[in-house]
Amino acid sequence: MTGDGTRPSVEARGISKAFGGVAALDAVDFEVRWSEVHALVGENGAGKTTLCNILAGIYRADAGQVLVDGAERDFRSPAHAIDAGIGMVHQHFRLVEPMTVAENIHLGWPETPGVVSQRALVDRTEQFMGEMGLHVDPTARIWQLSVGEQQRVEILRVLARGARVLILDEPTAVLTAKEADDLFRVIRELAASGLSIIFITHKLREVLAVSDRLTVLRQGVREITRPTEGATASEIARLMTGEERVLDVEHRTVTGQAALELKGVSALNDRGIEALHDLDLTVRSGEILGIAGVSGNGQSELAEVICALRPLQSGSITLDGADLASLSVRAVTDIGVGHIPEDRIGMGMVLSAPVKDNAVLHNYWTEEFSQGLTLDRQGVINFAKQLVETARVQTRSVFSTAGQMSGGNQQRLVARREALAADRLLVAAHPTRGLDVNAAQEVRSTLIDKRDSGCAVLLISDDLDEVLLMGDRIAVMYEGRIMGVFDSADADREHIGLLMGGHSAVEAAS
C-alpha cells in the first residue's frame, strides 16, 4: 500500500482556522504522497504549524476536510490521528522529563502491556530500536538527554505506534549541524521505506537538501506546491516573503569617547561558575558593536551584567563615565538603557497581560502614564496603539493578551519598546532569533535607526552573518573572554570563525 510515490497519503481540502478572530489558515489545500519528503515552507505565522496541528488532531479546523488514503476522517483528538497513522513530532517536545526513555515511548500506547516492569519496557524498547535502526539509552531519563536524543525519542515514539505519515515541526531549529545531518539521513531512509514525511521549516537550504516536493504558505494561504527539483532558493524566498527586501547597511567608523565601558569585568553564571573573565569592552555613541561567538560563551551573562540583572564579581561598568553596576534595574532603564532580552517570553513580556500593559512595562509609573497612584488608562492605550502601529505588530487589539500574538509579533513589540527606552545604550541579545526574513529586517532597521540617532548599540548574536552585516565594529567572544575586536572593514570571516572556535589571535594570524 505504500511505495508508488504518486498516490496521496494525506490530503487537506479547504482548511480554515482562526485564533482570536485572526485567520491563521484560509481555505488551504495540501497534499502529501507516499514515499515522499514534503517540505512545508513559510515565514513565522504563515500557518505551517497550525495546518499540521490540524492534521495531527490537536486543533480542529473551522472548515475543510482531511482525507487519509482517500477516505475522509474527522480527528477529534490526537488519538484519532494516531489511529489513522499520522504522528507529529512537535517543535517543543512532548516528553515527560522525569520518566525514562522506555516509559516515554510506551506512554499512552494501547500495545503497552497492562502490567509493566521497567525491565520489560526496556526490553521492548531495545527490540524496537533495533528494528528501526535508531538508538537512545532506554533507561536514561529525558532530562539527562541532549536535544537531538530527545528528538529521536519523539520520532521513535511516533513510529512505534505505526505512524506512516510523520510530521516534523521545525526539527532542526534546536539541533547542531551534525545532529541535523543525522536527522536528514533518517528522514530519507524512512521515506525510502514508504512513509510520508512532512517537514516544516523556514530554512531554504534544508528544503533543497532533503525534500522531494515543497509547499509554500504565506499568511495562511497556499502559494505553490511543486517538485523541489529545479526550484531555487531565491524563488522560494520570494514566494515566502512576497517581496524582496534586502537591507543595505552602511558602516561607519566612530571615534571619540566611549559611551559604555567595561573594565576587568568578571561574573558568575547561574551554576556559580565564572562565565566572564576579566573582560574589557567599549561601545561608542553612534556605533553598533557586534559580539560574535558561539552561544554559551558568556554572551548572555554579558548582557545581564550590563543591565544590572546579574551581579559583578569584580571590575567596573560605566556609561558616559557614570557607574552602572551599582544601579538598580529600574535606575538603569531610567538613564536610557534598553535591553532586548534573549528570552523574550520569560524576560521581555508578561504573556497573560494585555498588549497595552506590556507596552508600558518599563515606565508605567512615570508621570507620562500615571497620576499619583492611578494609571492614565487612555494615555497607556494611546501609547500602545502608536507602538503597535509603528512596530507593525499584528494583534487583534491592544487589549488582547501578549500570549495570543505569534512569536514574531511579540519580538517586534519588545524590540520597539526597548528601542524607545534606549536613549543612550541599547543591548540587543539575539534580537532576530527565530524571526522570519521580514520581521528580522524590521528589527535590524530599528537598531540602525537607534545608531544613527547617536545611541550606542551592543548587538549579541550567534548568527555570524548578522554580526558582520550589522556591526560597525566586531568583537569575538570565547569562553568569557574577548578574543579580538575589528573594524567592519578589516573583519575577515575566516579569521573571526577561528577566533570563535577558540584559536588565539596569533594562531589565527599565522
Add this chain to the structure above:
Amino acid sequence: MILAIIENAFLSLIGSAIPASAVVMLAATGAMLGERVGVLNLGQEGLIGIGAVYSVIAVLSWGVESPWLAMLIGMIAAAVAGLIFAVCVVAFRASQVLVGLALALGGIGLSNQLGTNRNGTPIQTLFREVNPGGILDNHDAVSAFLFHDPVVYIAYIGLPVVLWFVLFRTRHGMNMRAVGENPAAADAVGVSVTGWRIFYSVLGAALTGAGGAYMVLSFTPTWSPDIARGRGWVALAVVIFAGWRPGWAVAGALLYGSMISLDTTAQARGWGLPFMGASDLSFFLSMLPYVVTLVAILIPAGAVKLGRRVRSTAAPAALAIPYSREER
C-alpha cells in the same frame, strides 16, 4: 510502677493514633490520587465533613444498619461534591486553589447545617474490631498495634499497595503520572487529560469522604460540628511530606496522627511540662503538624537550592495548572 504508667500511656497513644490516623490516611490517599493527575483539591476538610454527615444521616435517619453501606453513602456524597469541583477546575479551568478553598468552607458549612439536629447522638452502627481472640487477647501491646477494624487495614495496607502498584507497575499508572507531569505530552499520545483528571479527582474525593465516614462510624462515634478539625489540611500536608509516594503516606499519616493523638491525650489528661502549662502545651501540639509540614517542604527545596536534584520527591510538574490543548 512509673515505667508501667509510661508504657500504659504510650500504648494508649498508639492505640488511638492508629485509628485517628486512618482518617488522615484515607484523605491523604484521596488527595494524592487527584494530585498525581495534576488536580490539587484544597477542599479535603469540606469533603471529610460531607462524607461524615451523610454517613450519620444514613444511619440515624435512613436506618442503614451496615457500616459499610453507611460509608458508601458518605463516599457517594463526597464524590458528588468532588464532581462539581472537578467540572469547575478541569472542564472550565477555574482556579484550583479558589474552588478548592470554596469547597473546604462550603463543605464544612453544609455538613454543619445538615448535622445540626443530630449533634451528639451516639451512633450504634459501628465497624467492629478484628479480634481473633485467644491468648493474644489480653496483651495490651498486641492489641494496641493489632485488633483494629477492617477499615484500618484497608487504609494502611490495602490502599497504599494498590495505589503503588497501579502508579508504578501498570501502563495505566504510567499514563496517570504523565498527565500530572506534562499533560501536553500525555495528550499528544492520546491520553484523555480531561477525562482522567475528572475521574481521579472524583475517586479521590470519594476516598476522602470515606475518611469522614470512618470518623463517625468508628472513631468519635457521633456527629459534632466542624468534625474534621483540621484533618483535611493535615492530609494535604501528608501528601507533601510523603513526596506523592503512597508508601510514605503511611509513615506520614502515622506521624501526623500521633501528633493529633498526643494533643488530644495531653488535653484529656491535663499533661503539662515544667516550663509549659497544660493549655500552652496543647496549643504547641496543635501547631506541631504544620511546623513539621513546613520543614518537610523546606528540606527538598533546600536540597534543590544546594544543587542536588530531588526529582523523586518533587510535586507533579503540572500540579494545579489547568490544561488547554488550543492555548498558544
